[in-house]
Every structure is written in C-alpha cells, then in structure tokens.
Amino acid sequence: MGAFFYLSNFYGVQAQNNMIDLHTHTNASDGELSPEALLARAIDNGVSQLAITDHDTIAGYLSVRNQPVAQQLQLISGVEISTTWRGIGIHVVGLGFDVAHDAITACLQQQTQARAERATMILAKLAKANMPISLAEVEQLTQGRQIGRPHIAAVMVAKGYVNNSNQAFKKYLGAGKIGDIKSGWVTLAAAVEAITASGGVAVIAHPDHYQMTRTKLMALFDEFKADGGQAIEVISGRQPRSITEKYAHIAREKGFYASLGSDFHRPLSYGCEVGKLSALPSDLMPVWALFAGN
Numbered sequence: 534m535g536a537f538f539y540l541s542n543f544y545g546v547q548a549q550n551n552m553i554d555l556h557t558h559t560n561a562s563d564g565e566l567s568p569e570a571l572l573a574r575a576i577d578n579g580v581s582q583l584a585i586t587d588h589d590t591i592a593g594y595l596s597v598r599n600q601p602v603a604q605q606l607q608l609i610s611g612v613e614i615s616t617t618w619r620g621i622g623i624h625v626v627g628l629g630f631d632v633a634h635d636a637i638t639a640c641l642q643q644q645t646q647a648r649a650e651r652a653t654m655i656l657a658k659l660a661k662a663n664m665p666i667s668l669a670e671v672e673q674l675t676q677g678r679q680i681g682r683p684h685i686a687a688v689m690v691a692k693g694y695v696n697n698s699n700q701a702f703k704k705y706l707g708a709g710k711i712g713d714i715k716s717g718w719v720t721l722a723a724a725v726e727a728i729t730a731s732g733g734v735a736v737i738a739h740p741d742h743y744q745m746t747r748t749k750l751m752a753l754f755d756e757f758k759a760d761g762g763q764a765i766e767v768i769s770g771r772q773p774r775s776i777t778e779k780y781a782h783i784a785r786e787k788g789f790y791a792s793l794g795s796d797f798h799r800p801l802s803y804g805c806e807v808g809k810l811s812a813l814p815s816d817l818m819p820v821w822a823l824f825a826g827n
C-alpha cells in the first residue's frame with residue numbers, strides 16, 4: 534500500500550491550521566490517556582477544535598475544560614451515548630450541549646447506572662463459564678470511572694482467561710456472545726431528546742459499524758432525523774474513500790450536517806491519531822457551523 538493507494542482512496546487530509554476532531558476518548562471511560570494527556574496530544578498534533586466524547590460520561594471533559602491548556606484550542610462539550618434502537622446498539626454522539634442541563638445530566642446518570650448493572654450481569658455470565666471475576670477487581674481498574682467491556686476484557690487478560698482483549702471480545706464479550714448484554718440503555722429517541730433539550734447537536738456515531746442492511750440503515754437515519762437528530766459522522770477514523778462518499782451522499786440526500794472524528798482511544802501504530810483525519814467533502818454542511826462561537 535504505497536502513496537498512490539493512499540492518495541486515490543482517501544480525500545485530502547485536513548488543513549494543518551484547521552484540524553478538527555469531534556470524537557475522542559479519555560480514561561474517564563475506556564480511553565487510555567488522561568484528559569490532560571489527550572488535550573496535550575491534540576494540541577501537539579495541531580488540532581484547533583476538539584470534542585472529548587467519553588462513553589456516557591462528561592467527567593473527563595469537566596475535569597479539563599477550565600484548565601489553561603484547554604484554552605489553547607476550542608474544546609467543545611461532548612459525550613458518546615450507548616442507545617438501543619430496534620434491539621440494535623447505536624452510539625449517539627452529543628456535541629455542544631449545556632453540561633449543567635437537567636436533561637443530559639439525568640440521561641447520563643441513568644446510563645452510568647445501566648453500565649454498573651450490566652457489568653454485574655456480565656461478571657455473572659463469566660463466572661458461570663468458569664471465569665470468575667469480582668466487581669472489585671474491575672473497579673480497581675476503573676477507580677470510580679465509567680465501566681465498559683474493555684475494562685472487563687483487561688481483567689480477563691490479567692487473570693489469564695484470554696490472551697488479549699481482542700480475544701475477550703471475540704469469544705465472550707462481543708456481539709452475540711455471553712457477555713453481550715443489551716439491557717438498560719436509553720432509547721435512541723431518548724438520547725437525542727436529552728442532547729437537543731440541553732442545547733446540543735445529536736450525531737450518529739460511526740454509521741458504517743452497525744452491519745445493517747441499507748433499508749434498515751435508512752430507517753435509522755429517518756427516525757433519528759424525526760427525533761431531532763441533525764448530524765452523522767461522515768468520517769470516522771481512517772476509512773476508505775468509498776465509505777466517505779457513501780455517507781456524504783446520505784448527508785446530502787437527507788439534509789444532515791456532517792461530523793468527523795478519530796474515535797481515538799489510545800496511541801496505536803495502526804490506529805487513527807487524534808485529529809489526523811481526511812477532510813470532509815467541501816460541499817457538506819459541517820456540524821461545527823452549529824456551535825461556532827460556543
């Protein structure tokens with residue numbers, strides 16, 4: 534895969550002086566870096582506009598937003614909410630909302646509780662499969678922060694139940710496996726409502742990850758729009774040009790604003806680096822037009 538492949542399969546990269554990344558994680562959820570370290574990395578990479586979108590928590594964002602380092606770029610409030618739509622897990626990113634608003638606060642409280650309850654249920658399933666793990670062992674890792682399957686996977690690796698996190702997902706925690714427990718999440722409509730009522734923009738995260746038929750995907754977009762959803766991630770991490778074109782087309786057709794984000798969790802040689810994204814096709818309505826000046 535040489536330079537030619539890269540050039541022909543991806544849009545040009547974002548301009549060095551205007552790099553935007555609206556989907557990133559910190560160790561407030563399942564990211565590896567502290568919020569401070571993520572900010573420093575983003576600034577180092579030349580990012581001018583950043584959203585920290587941890588899973589169902591804004592604790593990471595809150596811990597850095599008033600620090601001097603956060604004044605070196607435009608930091609937008611963000612979160613990635615796990616929702617259920619027709620029995621499918623759909624992730625909705627919220628951007629530019631009022632973090633003190635009751636609607637988003639109540640939603641994230643409910644999600645945090647759902648995560649804690651789900652963790653207990655997953656551990657019960659694992660214990661039945663001869664892989665006992667206590668909640669305390671997981672909490673030693675999360676230290677009061679948002680619990681996710683990656684934390685449980687890490688304990689499974691540490692206890693020698695699996696060789697690595699990927700294997701933990703593949704055999705036990707991923708879609709259709711014993712640890713794939715779909716209960717407790719807010720509905721898609723409720724998440725959109727909580728975000729928009731709080732003055733934010735709701736965005737369908739990584740639309741190409743759901744393995745849905747085209748008909749179902751279109752139904753998702755239509756319902757999301759009817760619920761008040763305004764944007765979709767046209768670019769999620771490093772993706773082939775054909776995928777960008779697919780979602781750009783849908784954004785135009787359905788009148789969605791376009792968002793983009795790395796979904797950065799940790800530095801990886803093969804992963805997507807904070808801010809290092811292709812540029813959005815220039816005719817799309819960028820989602821940041823909606824919260825400029827915030």
Ligand code: AMP
Nearest residue numbers: 563588680681682683698699702703798
């Ligand atoms: P949860 O938020 O607890 O539902 O866990 C989902 C998170 O697990 C995603 O946001 C990813 O960061 C991570 N994840 C999903 N699939 C895998 C996988 N196959 N291997 C490692 N991590 C994964």
Ligand code: MN
Nearest residue numbers: 558563588798
């Ligand atoms: Mn994650």
Ligand code: MN
Nearest residue numbers: 613624738739
């Ligand atoms: Mn996600």
Ligand code: MN
Nearest residue numbers: 556558613796
């Ligand atoms: Mn994410």
